[in-house]
Amino acid sequence: MFEVESSTRIERSSVMPGTEELIINMGPQHPSTHGVLRVILRLDGETVTDCDCDIGFLHRGTEKIGENITYTMFIPYTDRLDYIAAPSSNLAWVTAVEKLFGWEIPMRAHYIRSLVAEFSRISSHLLWLATHALDIGAMTVFLWCFREREMVLDLFETAFGARLTVNAFRLGGLFQDVPQKFLDLSQEFADLFPGRIGDYETLLTDNRIWLQRTRGIGVISADDAIDLSLTGPVLRGSGVRWDIRRAEPYAAYPYLDFVVPVGENGDVYDRYLVRIEEMRQSTRIIQQCLAQLPKGPVSCKVPRTIKPPAGEVYHSIENPKGEFGFYLVSDGSETPYRVRIRPPSFVNLGGLKKLVLGGLVADVVAIIGSIDIVLGECDR
Amino acid sequence: MEIAAEAVIALVKIAVVLGVVSLVVAYLTYLERKIIAHIQQRLGPMRVGWHGLLQPIADGVKLFLKEDIIPDKADKVVFVIAPIMVLVPAFVEYSVLPFSSTFYITQVNIGIFFILAVSSLGVFGIVMAGWASNSKYSLLGALRSAAQMLSYEIFLGFSLIGPLMLAGSLNMQKIVEAQSDVWFVFYQPLAFVVFFIAALAETNRVPFDLPEAETELVAGFHTEYSGMKFAFFFLAEYANIMVTSSVAVTLFFGGWKGISWIPLPGFVWYALKLGAIIFVFIWLRATLPRYRYDQLMRLGWKFMFPLVMANIFLTGLVKYLFL
Numbered sequence: 001m002f003e004v005e006s007s008t009r010i011e012r013s014s015v016m017p018g019t020e021e022l023i024i025n026m027g028p029q030h031p032s033t034h035g036v037l038r039v040i041l042r043l044d045g046e047t048v049t050d051c052d053c054d055i056g057f058l059h060r061g062t063e064k065i066g067e068n069i070t071y072t073m074f075i076p077y078t079d080r081l082d083y084i085a086a087p088s089s090n091l092a093w094v095t096a097v098e099k100l101f102g103w104e105i106p107m108r109a110h111y112i113r114s115l116v117a118e119f120s121r122i123s124s125h126l127l128w129l130a131t132h133a134l135d136i137g138a139m140t141v142f143l144w145c146f147r148e149r150e151m152v153l154d155l156f157e158t159a160f161g162a163r164l165t166v167n168a169f170r171l172g173g174l175f176q177d178v179p180q181k182f183l184d185l186s187q188e189f190a191d192l193f194p195g196r197i198g199d200y201e202t203l204l205t206d207n208r209i210w211l212q213r214t215r216g217i218g219v220i221s222a223d224d225a226i227d228l229s230l231t232g233p234v235l236r237g238s239g240v241r242w243d244i245r246r247a248e249p250y251a252a253y254p255y256l257d258f259v260v261p262v263g264e265n266g267d268v269y270d271r272y273l274v275r276i277e278e279m280r281q282s283t284r285i286i287q288q289c290l291a292q293l294p295k296g297p298v299s300c301k302v303p304r305t306i307k308p309p310a311g312e313v314y315h316s317i318e319n320p321k322g323e324f325g326f327y328l329v330s331d332g333s334e335t336p337y338r339v340r341i342r343p344p345s346f347v348n349l350g351g352l353k354k355l356v357l358g359g360l361v362a363d364v365v366a367i368i369g370s371i372d373i374v375l376g377e378c379d380r
Numbered sequence: 381m382e383i384a385a386e387a388v389i390a391l392v393k394i395a396v397v398l399g400v401v402s403l404v405v406a407y408l409t410y411l412e413r414k415i416i417a418h419i420q421q422r423l424g425p426m427r428v429g430w431h432g433l434l435q436p437i438a439d440g441v442k443l444f445l446k447e448d449i450i451p452d453k454a455d456k457v458v459f460v461i462a463p464i465m466v467l468v469p470a471f472v473e474y475s476v477l478p479f480s481s482t483f484y485i486t487q488v489n490i491g492i493f494f495i496l497a498v499s500s501l502g503v504f505g506i507v508m509a510g511w512a513s514n515s516k517y518s519l520l521g522a523l524r525s526a527a528q529m530l531s532y533e534i535f536l537g538f539s540l541i542g543p544l545m546l547a548g549s550l551n552m553q554k555i556v557e558a559q560s561d562v563w564f565v566f567y568q569p570l571a572f573v574v575f576f577i578a579a580l581a582e583t584n585r586v587p588f589d590l591p592e593a594e595t596e597l598v599a600g601f602h603t604e605y606s607g608m609k610f611a612f613f614f615l616a617e618y619a620n621i622m623v624t625s626s627v628a629v630t631l632f633f634g635g636w637k638g639i640s641w642i643p644l645p646g647f648v649w650y651a652l653k654l655g656a657i658i659f660v661f662i663w664l665r666a667t668l669p670r671y672r673y674d675q676l677m678r679l680g681w682k683f684m685f686p687l688v689m690a691n692i693f694l695t696g697l698v699k700y701l702f703l
Contacts, residue, residue, distance in 0.1 A: 024516050046520075046673060137586060137670025143420035209587050209669045361520075362590075362672045 021049065026364070034131060034368065035375030039352075046360045051353045055346075058379035066339030071097050071306045072171055074339070079165035081324075081341065081377040084127050085120035087156075087168040088319045089377070094169045095250050096315035096326035100308045107252070109173035109298045114252040115186065115289040116159070116168050117317075118282040122193070123152040124320035124372075125275050125282075129200060132272070132369035136213050141203055148196050151189055158182045171306060173299030183290060190286045197279055204272070214269035218355040218367035221266060228351045231344055232322025233274045234371055238266030244318040256288050268370040275372075307334055314342075321345050321372055341380055345373040393485050397474050405618045406436040412662045419666040446607035451514060454604065458512035463605065463612035465505030469498045470619035477626050478552045480636040480646030491552035492544065495627060496537055499582070502616065503529045506601050509613070513604040521600025524590050524673055531680050532581035532588075535574055538688040542571035542695045543631045556635030565632040570691045572632045574684050576660075579624040581676065583617065585661055587668040588676055625657040633657075 027038040036057035042050035062081060066074045078089040091113055098105060130145035153163040159182040160166045168174075204210045220230070225238040235242055243260040245253045261277035263270025310332040316325025322344030329338040348371050355367045410425065410432070417424025425432030450459055476491040478484040488494050503526050510522020544550065546567060547558040558564075565572045581588040590600075602613045629635060633653045636646030671679070 022516060022520075024520075133669065137589070138668065139416070140420050140666045143422060147421055203667065204669075207669065209671055212675050213669060213672060360672060360674065362670075 024361070034373055035378075037349075037368070037373065037375055037378075039364070039368070041356075041361065041364065043361060046362075048356050048359050048361065048364060051356050051364070053349055053352060055349070055375070056379050058375045060380065062380045063339050063341055067336055070334050071308070071336065074336075075170070076165070076167050079167055081343070081380065082124075082319060082321065082345075082374050083165060083376045084374050085124040085320045086164065086166045087116045087120040088124075088317065088324060090167065090169045091117050091251065092315070092317045092319065092324045092326055094171050095317060096313055096328050097171055097306075097308065099315045100311060100313045100328060100330055103172060103300050103302075105173055105300055106297045107294045108177075108296045109300075110252040111289050111293050112174060112178055112298065113169060114256065115286055115293075116156075116166075117251065118285045118289070119152050119155060119186075120166075121282050121320045122279055123149055124374075125279050126152070128275060128320075128369070128372045129272075132366075132372075133200075133204060135365040135369045136210065138203060138207075138210070141200055144196070144199060144203075148193065155182060155185055155189065158185060170299065170302075172302035173297070175299075177298045183293070186286060187290055190283050190290065193283050194280060197276060197283075201276065205276075211269065213362075213366060214272060214370075215267055216265070217268045217359065217363050218370060219265060219267045220351060220355055224354065225266065225351070228347075228354065230322070230348050230351050232319065232348065232372075233271055233278065234322065234348050234351065236261065237263040237271035237274045237370075239264055244316055244323055248316075250315075250317055252289065255292070256285050258285050268366050271370045305334060307332060316342060319344055321374065321377075322348055324377070341377065343377040343380060345371075345375070345378040346380075349373055349378060390485065393483075394475075397479075397485055398471065401471065401474055401619065401622065402615075405615055405622060406440060408618045408621065408658065409439070409614070410436045411658075412665070415659065415662045416666045419663070440611070443608055443611040448607040448609065449604075451604050453514045455512040455514065458508050459604075460609075462505045462509035462512055463609045463616075465508060466502050466616040467505075467612045467619070469501040469505075470616040470623065472498050473623045476552055477623070478556060478630065478635060479650055481553075481556075483647060484553070487551060487553055490550045492540060492550050492555070492627070492631070495623065496533070496540075499620070499623065500529075500533055502620070505616075509605070510601040513601070515604050517603045518601050521603065525584065525601055528581055528584070528588065528590060528673075528676060531677060532578045535680060535684045535688055536578040536582055538685075538692065539571045539575040539578060540627075540631060541692050542568045545692075545695050545699060547631075552630055552635075555631060556637060559634040559637060563632060563634040568632065568691070568695070570687065571695075572628070574688045574691070575628060575632070577679075577684065579628065580661070580664070581680070583620045583624055583661075585621070586665040587671050589670060590673055590676060621658060621661055622654070625654050625661070628657050629653045 022043045024041045024043055025038065026041060027036065038054040038057070040052045040054065041048055060080070062077055065077060069077075075090055075093060078093045079086040081089045126145040126149040130142040130149070133141035133145075156166045156168075157163050159178045160168050220228075220234075220238055222238045222240050225235050225240060230238075231242070239262050241260055241262050244250075245258075246260055258281045259277075261274050261281065263274050308330045310330055312327070312329045314325060314327045316323045318324075323342060324344050325342035327338075327340035327342065328336055331337040352368065352371060355371075356364050359367070413435070414424045414432075425435040428434040428438045450456055473495050475485045476488050476494050478487075506525045506529070507522050510518045510520075510525070513519070543555070543564040546564055547555040549555060549558070580586075584590075602610055605613060629650060636650040638644055638646070638649035
């Protein structure tokens with residue numbers, strides 16, 4: 001954190017009145033910082049000359065908790081990491097543990113996992129689009145997105161009983177098979193949703209003001225993005241075709257047909273387009289999952305006490321925000337020896353300073369929005 | 381004796397206009413909430429009265445009863461004066477608006493000039509509010525607002541020159557009379573577009589609501605205000621919308637003059653036209669994102685300024701050659 005006192009006064013000349021740089025605090029209780037992010041900005045007029053993120057307001061010691069409880073008991077804690085897309089966090093944890101065991105998961109479970117993970121991606125992207133558009137002043141998109149997000153949350157409720165912190169998956173598969181009603185409603189949603197994406201796009205994609213506010217703002221080159229180890233739509237917006245669903249397929253993704261959209265310029269607008277297209281592709285994946293859903297059990301044989309062999313494993317999945325991974329060390333006992341989370345938001349937030357320097361205050365909110373952070377997994 | 385009678389009549393008229401305008405302004409907030417709600421697939425206020433019809437009154441009572449907070453480090457005198465400085469000009473402007481051929485408070489031979497002059501006073505209140513609050517968000521919001529309103533006042537004024545050249549008068553009644561055959565919006569479409577954009581900026585409405593860009597500056601210049609003082613800013617904003625819409629109706633849409641084969645009283649025509657323009661204001665708010673500060677200035681000076689100048693030149697040329 002930079003010095004707030006003194007040394008900020010710049011004397012221009014004896015004729016001009018002295019000017020001072022203004023230090024402004026955004027958050028943790030500011031309407032546009034998502035969650036409890038605090039950004040300290042140093043402004044020269046309205047130009048940002050320095051930027052510092054203060055995080056940790058939501059730190060709960062999740063990694064340490066993981067070392068003291070069993071592998072099964074940790075699943076609900078992962079809900080609270082990326083709480084916008086809880087099933088994705090669940091998936092990262094259960095697949096990491098299953099990799100440690102080397103279990104074979106039934107195909108039906110794989111497909112349902114992919115299906116639910118894509119729903120969580122849609123839910124997360126909808127929340128992102130809603131708040132991002134609201135930050136730039138488009139109020140109607142916010143409520144339209146929430147209308148569809150409500151449908152996704154209702155779907156989660158039908159299948160798993162919870163709406164936000166969906167404790168969707170278990171080690172070895174699922175707790176129980178999803179009800180038929182869930183599949184019917186999913187089909188209904190998948191048929192309806194592409195039209196709704198079109199609605200959002202009529203308000204934003206070709207809107208002159210939206211273009212002026214997002215094009216050429218917060219540009220990051222592909223090389224810089226890789227150097228900062230950004231992942232997810234932020235990386236793909238810069239034109240790097242990297243998606244873990246393709247690069248290291250998990251769940252049912254090897255059998256599904258989808259396109260990994262990439263941008264060209266790496267600005268806020270391209271990240272917007274990438275996420276919009278990802279929602280379309282997610283709908284495609286959902287359609288395929290529903291069409292191809294195999295019959296059979298939804299869980300493999302899981303022992304009563306889960307004691308993985310001693311060893312270590314790293315497994316990551318494509319969370320809506322980027323690469324979400326778990327590094328696990330097992331000493332052969334019932335509790336992990338070490339749990340390390342690789343949070344996409346935390347790493348992506350590291351790129352914020354590079355993106356906002358030289359921009360205007362109004363761009364800062366657009367850029368924070370376009371990175372799409374969730375403080376739950378950023379602070380852990 | 382006669383002077384006393386005139387004074388009484390004038391006072392009654394002022395009371396009627398003030399009362400009606402205050403009520404309409406209050407219900408404008410209700411209308412805005414309802415229209416935006418329906419655009420956004422929700423219901424809006426529904427609880428207080430039938431379909432929330434008493435909501436503005438409930439809001440008023442709430443704001444009136446709220447604790448009136450003045451920040452410790454604020455400049456107290458200026459802090460108190462600022463909301464009054466914003467509200468009073470907004471209401472004074474109604475004194476010269478012709479609501480129908482017979483009903484108006486007064487006729488001034490420089491009516492439109494009076495409105496422009498008084499409306500530019502409002503910006504003082506905003507700057508005072510921003511400065512007196514002693515808060516960074518307020519200060520930034522006030523500075524933005526001042527720069528924005530000062531620049532856009534220029535285009536607002538210039539865009540009115542075209543219609544005024546056609547009318548040949550600054551008197552609001554005479555301007556309306558001059559539109560007996562054709563509304564000026566058909567002669568001066570360019571001027572109307574510029575006027576409308578400038579009016580949006582002048583009243584701090586979307587897409588030019590930067591001074592209160594809540595995502596960057598919390599609530600801009602009125603961040604530190606609460607209770608009735610906040611309500612003053614709020615009312616002034618809507619009163620200003622009414623005034624600018626009224627100016628648009630008077631100068632571009634023939635004021636209280638209607639279509640001859642539909643017999644309706646003048647003030648009904650006036651209200652209908654006013655409502656249509658205000659609806660567009662609200663509709664835009666539900667549709668558009670917000671401009672950035674520098675983009676707003678660029679739009680004004682590099683695009684609208686040449687446009688409005690060309691309009692004045694063309695109007696003059698046509699008038700000189702053909703009329």
